[in-house]
Amino acid sequence: MDITPLIPTGKQIVKGYGDGGFTIAGLRWEGSVLVLPDRTQSWSVTDLGGVTEDSLSPLLALTEKPRVLLLGCGKRMAPVPASLRAALRAAGITLELMDTGGACRTFNVLVSEDRSVAAALIAV
Known part of the structure; x- marks a missing residue:
């Protein structure tokens, strides 16, 4: 029995993470990334302290913004400033x-459900 989720046409999923990067839609990305269902871009953030409104500006500048942003905080979840949460809201x-691992898995599930999602993933 095949239990692989069906991915809508034109969408990408995170196939792997670790060793300082990610495998997304068959490509290896070194370092942190911003991932949308249809594209990925490098992200200069290396730790949670670098997650700011400015570092997330590529997502905030989108005409059709994602409804949900999954922030992969690295090896462990940690809080972000209330001001960042308010700006996104x-x-x-x-x-x-x-x-980060949980964010990758959750992104894949939400993409398979064709939900409006993006992920900001700090490499581990």
């Missing part, structure tokens, strides 16, 4: 914090 984005 003002843009119509709900922030969900989790460790």
Whole structure:
């Protein structure tokens, strides 16, 4: 029995993470990344302290913003400043914090459900 989730056409999933990067849609990305269902880009953030409104500006500048942003905090989940959460909320984005592995898995599930999601993943 095949239990692989069906991925909508034109969407990508995170196939793997670790060793300082990610495998997404068949490509290896070194370092942290911002992932949308249809594209990925490098992200200069190396730790949770670098997650700011400015570092998330590529997502905030989108015409169609994701409804949910999964923040993969690294090896362990940690809080973010209330001001960051408020800025995202003002843009119509709900922030969900989790460790990077959990964020990768959750992103894949939400993409398979064709949900409006993005992931900001700190490499581990």
